[in-house]
Amino acid sequence: MRLYVTNIFVDDQEKAKAFYCDVLGFKVKKDIPVGEYRWLTVVSDEDPDGTELLLEPSSHPAVPPYKQALVADGIPAHSFQVDNLDAEHKRLGNLDVHFVQDPIDAGPVRMAMLDDTCGNLIQLIEIVDTTED
Numbered sequence: 001m002r003l004y005v006t007n008i009f010v011d012d013q014e015k016a017k018a019f020y021c022d023v024l025g026f027k028v029k030k031d032i033p034v035g036e037y038r039w040l041t042v043v044s045d046e047d048p049d050g051t052e053l054l055l056e057p058s059s060h061p062a063v064p065p066y067k068q069a070l071v072a073d074g075i076p077a078h079s080f081q082v083d084n085l086d087a088e089h090k091r092l093g094n095l096d097v098h099f100v101q102d103p104i105d106a107g108p109v110r111m112a113m114l115d116d117t118c119g120n121l122i123q124l125i126e127i128v129d130t131t132e133d
Contacts, residue, residue, distance in 0.1 A: 005053075006051060007054040008056065008118075009054045009056060009057070009120070010058060010118040010120070011118050013055050013057060015039075016055040016116070017031075017040060017055060020055065021042060023092065023097060024092075026044060027045050027048065028040070028041070029048070029052050032058050039054070040055045041055070042055065051075050055118075061092045061120050064119075067120060070121060071120070071121055074101075075121065076111070076121045076122055078123070079122075079123040080124055081124075081127065082125070084126065085109050085112060085124055085125075092114065096114075097114050098114065098117075099112055099113065099115040099120060100113050103132070108128055109125050110128055111126070118130070
């Protein structure tokens with residue numbers, strides 16, 4: 001068994017597609033009309049056959065309060081791994097991405113958190129090599 005798709009609730013699918021693809025660097029995997037919305041998934045350019053992230057509309061009445069509570073408590077909707085957090089932080093900062101937490105050390109990881117412009121916080125994680133020579 002393995003992960004196939006996971007979702008993130010977004011306020012606007014087209015805006016989310018632009019942010020996740022044009023800014024974060026994901027690629028559209030599926031874009032299928034489904035009524036007034038779409039089955040819109042993106043994947044990592046580094047792993048095009050990997051887990052798909054569904055940019056799911058926040059239309060269910062339970063979703064807005066849920067998202068607002070997560071943001072208010074500083075809880076990320078998802079965590080994405082990067083190879084070099086400082087470089088990614090600089091690259092995204094140059095694209096005017098708003099970071100709610102700049103890179104910090106947290107044991108075996110370095111992490112930062114950004115606003116995805118679609119109602120979510122996203123955590124970026126760099127796994128720190130903790131092996132000793």
